[in-house]
Amino acid sequence: MPQVLTANRLRDGAVVFLGAEDRWVERLDEARVLEDKVVADTALEGAKADEKANLVLDLYAFEVVRFNGGVRATHLRDAIRAAGPSVRLDHGKQASRP
Amino acid sequence: MYRYDEFDAAFVADRVAQFRDQVERRLSGELSEDQFKIHRLMNGVYLQLHAYMLRIAIPYGTLSPRQLRKLAFIARRYDKGYGHFTTRQNLQFHWPALSDVPEILADLASVEMHCIQTSGNCIRNTTADHYAGAAADEIEDPRPYGEIIRQWSSIHPEFTYLPRKFKIAVSGAKKDRAAIQVHDIGYQIVRNERNEIGFTVYVGGGLGRTPMIGHKIRDFLPVADLLAYTEAIVRVYNLEGRRDNKFKARIKILVHEKGAEAMRQAVEAEFAQRDRDALRLPETETARIRAYFAPPALAPREAVSAVFEARKASDERFAAFAATNLAAHKTPGYAIVNISLKPIGGIPGDATAEQMEAIADLAEQFGYSEVRVSHEQNLVLPHIALEDAPALYDALLAQGLATANTDLVTDIISCPGLDYCTLATARSIPIARRISERFGDGARARDIGPLKINISGCINACGHHHVGNIGILGLERKGVETYQITLGGAADESCSLGALTGPGFSYEQVVDAVENVVNAYLEHRIDRNEPFLEAFRRLGMAPFKEALYRSNAGADI
Numbered sequence: 001m002p003q004v005l006t007a008n009r010l011r012d013g014a015v016v017f018l019g020a021e022d023r024w025v026e027r028l029d030e031a032r033v034l035e036d037k038v039v040a041d042t043a044l045e046g047a048k049a050d051e052k053a054n055l056v057l058d059l060y061a062f063e064v065v066r067f068n069g070g071v072r073a074t075h076l077r078d079a080i081r082a083a084g085p086s087v088r089l090d091h092g093k094q095a096s097r098p
Numbered sequence: 099m100y101r102y103d104e105f106d107a108a109f110v111a112d113r114v115a116q117f118r119d120q121v122e123r124r125l126s127g128e129l130s131e132d133q134f135k136i137h138r139l140m141n142g143v144y145l146q147l148h149a150y151m152l153r154i155a156i157p158y159g160t161l162s163p164r165q166l167r168k169l170a171f172i173a174r175r176y177d178k179g180y181g182h183f184t185t186r187q188n189l190q191f192h193w194p195a196l197s198d199v200p201e202i203l204a205d206l207a208s209v210e211m212h213c214i215q216t217s218g219n220c221i222r223n224t225t226a227d228h229y230a231g232a233a234a235d236e237i238e239d240p241r242p243y244g245e246i247i248r249q250w251s252s253i254h255p256e257f258t259y260l261p262r263k264f265k266i267a268v269s270g271a272k273k274d275r276a277a278i279q280v281h282d283i284g285y286q287i288v289r290n291e292r293n294e295i296g297f298t299v300y301v302g303g304g305l306g307r308t309p310m311i312g313h314k315i316r317d318f319l320p321v322a323d324l325l326a327y328t329e330a331i332v333r334v335y336n337l338e339g340r341r342d343n344k345f346k347a348r349i350k351i352l353v354h355e356k357g358a359e360a361m362r363q364a365v366e367a368e369f370a371q372r373d374r375d376a377l378r379l380p381e382t383e384t385a386r387i388r389a390y391f392a393p394p395a396l397a398p399r400e401a402v403s404a405v406f407e408a409r410k411a412s413d414e415r416f417a418a419f420a421a422t423n424l425a426a427h428k429t430p431g432y433a434i435v436n437i438s439l440k441p442i443g444g445i446p447g448d449a450t451a452e453q454m455e456a457i458a459d460l461a462e463q464f465g466y467s468e469v470r471v472s473h474e475q476n477l478v479l480p481h482i483a484l485e486d487a488p489a490l491y492d493a494l495l496a497q498g499l500a501t502a503n504t505d506l507v508t509d510i511i512s513c514p515g516l517d518y519c520t521l522a523t524a525r526s527i528p529i530a531r532r533i534s535e536r537f538g539d540g541a542r543a544r545d546i547g548p549l550k551i552n553i554s555g556c557i558n559a560c561g562h563h564h565v566g567n568i569g570i571l572g573l574e575r576k577g578v579e580t581y582q583i584t585l586g587g588a589a590d591e592s593c594s595l596g597a598l599t600g601p602g603f604s605y606e607q608v609v610d611a612v613e614n615v616v617n618a619y620l621e622h623r624i625d626r627n628e629p630f631l632e633a634f635r636r637l638g639m640a641p642f643k644e645a646l647y648r649s650n651a652g653a654d655i
Contacts, residue, residue, distance in 0.1 A: 010196065012149065013148075013194075013196060014149060054126070057131050076574075080516060086517050086528060087517050091178055
């Protein structure tokens with residue numbers, strides 16, 4: 001199952017995803033899709049350097065499914081985490097969506 | 099209310115400086131997360147689903163307008179313009195940046211507030227009856243004792259690394275509005291045969307994964323022994339509480355495994371052998387602290403206010419508000435006014451910065467500058483002249499703060515749940531909103547009468563669902579949210595834990611299920627004077643189970 005690597009940014013706690021060129025991005029649709037668990041584990045190992053470098057914390061990989069040209073989290077918790085609270089659509093990442 | 103003396107102020111300022119330094123060293127990498135985490139927790143900083151969360155202590159739920167305005171300021175400047183009041187009388191901000199937290203703490207310190215010990219395995223905020231100092235049925239104001247416990251427990255060197263968190267509550271009336279029987283220690287103010295004030299002591303209550311009702315271990319504890327006895331309890335817990343399993347580490351498990359009688363003996367033995375004089379509260383000291391909580395000099399008022407009566411007669415909605423949101427004050431001509439933070443369809447316990455400032459203004463204008471936070475996620479103005487109630491109501495109405503639903507079915511208590519919390523297994527707030535909308539703000543809710551609904555988004559039970567008249571627990575099964583319903587819980591002096599109805603309900607069906615429960619109550623109650631809880635205790639589970647699990651009721655077996 002495809003996965004995406006995620007963490008929280010240390011400075012402000014914002015949810016970030018591992019994107020292209022190992023940069024951390026704020027939007028799920030910019031995240032690098034890791035095709036399977038093996039690829040994800042490799043990326044996770046690499047990303048631990050950023051934990052040590054105090055950029056991010058609480059690294060983990062979550063499952064996604066391809067959807068409409070992008071990806072969507074398969075688990076509700078990750079979907080809420082990627083979008084923002086379902087009860088305040090004016091808060092979180094969903095608020096700045098075009 | 100209690101004012102910091104110069105020692106308190108210096109202490110808090112030191113802590114802010116200390117944490118500022120810790121944050122800087124964390125951001126620079128000098129401290130790893132493992133090293134830093136324990137410090138950030140002791141300063142109330144959590145990492146949640148979308149952001150950090152900051153939990154601010156509001157000792158025994160008492161706030162001054164000045165403090166409330168500062169919370170509003172912080173909400174605007176550092177957060178998203180609102181705050182969330184919790185089931186332990188605290189306030190949470192759900193979007194602060196770690197890098198801003200030292201500034202926030204400095205702002206809080208300027209109004210004698212802090213976040214110390216709102217997390218971690220230590221003694222947390224001591225909560226009290228939100229009608230303290232005002233209620234007509236009060237024996238004595240519990241807040242001085244809350245303050246004494248607070249001072250003693252703040253950064254107590256022996257109790258900074260308890261097996262787990264520790265929560266104390268104090269009730270000042272026979273009517274328990276502080277849920278003392280589901281706290282680690284519950285203190286009930288009582289009078290003995292000589293009319294002396296003291297405490298009945300309960301130990302080992304708690305909710306969470308393994309709800310338990312506290313055991314009474316002392317009928318009468320003299321006031322002077324409050325700290326010595328509290329220390330004895332916490333020492334026994336610190337020594338014998340389990341540290342091998344996080345889910346068995348609360349004192350309730352110790353009491354359960356040891357037995358209540360053995361626990362009582364251990365506490366009494368510890369109490370007897372300690373140097374009682376070291377912690378005996380001198381009457382002068384207790385009196386000094388009580389003086390900070392002296393009731394305001396309320397202007398004498400007629401017991402019946404013509405203005406109040408006239409407004410009730412001419413305005414149905416004001417009459418409804420007066421009937422539900424006002425509670426009896428000990429002084430004639432006054433009332434306690436409940437400000438609902440449960441607008442129909444709204445998020446329970448949230449208040450905007452504008453609302454906080456409005457309440458601060460109203461407290462100053464009408465309320466002798468006192469505001470309270472209840473553990474049911476509402477605010478209270480404890481000293482309002484009946485004469486002023488109409489004007490207060492109009493001002494509250496303008497701010498969306500006049501929902502007439504105190505203790506009614508729409509006065510729902512809900513944790514933040516999966517929308518905010520890393521621990522959650524299901525969403526709780528949307529369920530609260532939909533239930534609120536289903537029953538609405540009118541005759542139907544009033545006809546149903548007092549009915550406490552508590553919703554928790556996971557097994558940790560921060561929504562206190564075990565003591566809801568209707569409790570809802572959101573779980574996850576195979577990636578899908580499922581909601582269990584419990585009935586017959588109560589947090590007051592008749593404390594009981596809710597009983598599970600049976601199989602859970604889906605996100606789509608749980609609100610219908612709740613409505614079926616309510617309809618069953620309406621069908622079987624003797625009359626309007628028999629509230630839900632009483633009816634349930636008389637009828638038992640059978641009619642409710644039947645209403646829920648009729649073949650077309652839609653539970654997911």
